[in-house]
Amino acid sequence: MKFARHGSRGAEKPIVCDADGRWRDLTPVAGDVTPDVLTRPESEFGLESLPVVTRLERFGPPLAGVGKIVCIGLNYRDHAEETGAVPPAEPIVFLKAPDTIVGPDDDVLIPRGSRKTDWEVELALVIGAKARYLDGPESALACVAGYTISNDVSEREFQLERGGQWDKGKNCETFNPLGPWILTADEVPDPQKLDLRLWVNGQVRQDGTTADMIFNVAYLVWHLSQFMVLNPGDVINTGTPAGVALGSPGLPYLRAGDVVELEIDGLGRQRQNFKAAH
Structure with a gap:
């Protein structure tokens, strides 16, 4: 559904x-x-x-009351390669605050002082049953309620050049457009067979597949359950394929007036206008 x-x-x-x-x-x-x-x-x-909706309004975030947003860094081989990073031996984990979430077509604000705001199309999953010390990846998908699209917007200078942790470049306001809808897990028989695409001002920047994840969805849910309790309503952003500005020397980062569009097979499409934060 x-x-x-x-x-x-x-x-x-x-x-x-x-x-x-x-x-x-x-x-x-x-x-x-x-x-x-x-x-x-x-x-x-x-x-x-149920009544048919005759006038569809703005899509908002597709889930009410999101708990925590757990994000995975460098989870695609080609993305790790383009950034010059060694593929990780274990998942790289960081958190985003739920108040970064906006609707899939809402404006995204480029932070004050930003020089390196970047895009990242990602498969996001919604936890539907508590995952705590799962025995193995084979039991993990039963804890997933559904899938949606996330744009894990990042400010790379804040993230990598300002000291501290990645969180500083990941938690700026509006930095997690989510949606437009959640497709229930029973309609996604294999989450490792989905294509992801992203455009900036009409130019293709990312064109990948979840088959290229270093750590697949089941492994991620199992792995995370060894370190934290995943509760219903938690969201996991599972990483992004190659094609981000960080890994493309000479490719401009986002500026006010840019338009980003992204899609994943079966999960719909997003479109954001980027504006300067005041």
Whole structure:
């Protein structure tokens, strides 16, 4: 099933897509899109009885009440190579604050003093069941409720040249567009067979596949569960393929007025206008 939220910022309403591709109002049976809703069987919703949405408004973030956002760095071989990094022996882990999340087509603000704001198309997964000390990767996918798109926007100078940790370049406001929808895990039989693409001002910058992950989705969920409890509503950004500005000498970083578009097979498309923060 495909779940989303639409409406003005802070007043989004839950919607669900039926078999004919029509969005239906979910409010008669669910107050919002939550992990519990994502894991309910389709038969409980009575889709055909739900009102059809005749005017689709702005897509908001597709999940209400996101817990923590766990991000994985350098998780594609070609991305590690382009940045001159040695492929990691274990996943590189950092966190983003939930208040970085915006809708998939909302404006993204380039921070004050930024010279190196960068793009990263990523497969994001939503945790639907608690993952704590899982026995192995083979049990991990059962904890995933669904998948969506994340743009893990980064300020590389803040991240890599200003000392401290990566968090300084990852947690600027609006730095995690998410959506437009969540596709439930049962409709993604193999998350390692998805193509990812990103354009800047109409020019292709990233064109990759999740098959090139160093650590696959199941391994990531299992691995993270050894160090932290993953709760329903947590989101994992699983890394980005090659093609970012950081790994492309001479390629300009983002500036006010730039437009970034990104998509993943079956998960929809995002489009952001980049503006200067005031």
